[in-house]
Amino acid sequence: MPVSYAELRCRLASKEAELSTQLQDIQREVREEGVGYSNHMADVGTEVFEQARDIGLANQLAASHRLVKQALEKFEDGTYGICESCGVRIELARLEVVPEARLCFDCQSRLEHRR
Ligand SMILES: [Zn+2]
Numbered sequence: 846m847p848v849s850y851a852e853l854r855c856r857l858a859s860k861e862a863e864l865s866t867q868l869q870d871i872q873r874e875v876r877e878e879g880v881g882y883s884n885h886m887a888d889v890g891t892e893v894f895e896q897a898r899d900i901g902l903a904n905q906l907a908a909s910h911r912l913v914k915q916a917l918e919k920f921e922d923g924t925y926g927i928c929e930s931c932g933v934r935i936e937l938a939r940l941e942v943v944p945e946a947r948l949c950f951d952c953q954s955r956l957e958h959r960r
Pocket residue numbers: 928929930931932933948949950951952953
């Protein structure tokens with residue numbers, strides 16, 4: 846029994862909530878860690894490193910959060926599950942694995958091969 850769009854929407858909504866909580870946590874951490882509170886130069890180096898790592902993670906989270914939100918918005922437009930590049934319906938099997946997919950399998954692999 847293939848997954849339904851309603852089920853996918855439900856999964857995306859909970860993923861969106863989860864990502865948004867994680868994003869808030871990490872953004873708070875990045876702010877609180879703030880560089881410059883330490884008296885030791887060596888610690889400053891470590892803090893800078895840790896902050897850079899957190900910011901990288903925050904950016905990754907923000908990017909996935911954006912994708913999930915865009916997918917949810919497409920339900921409103923009625924364009925969910927349609928390939929942005931060629932306009933075919935994205936296979937349900939693919940959406941089940943990657944509910945926020947914007948491209949069908951063919952377009953996605955063409956894009957990846959071009960890189
Ligand atoms: Zn396509």
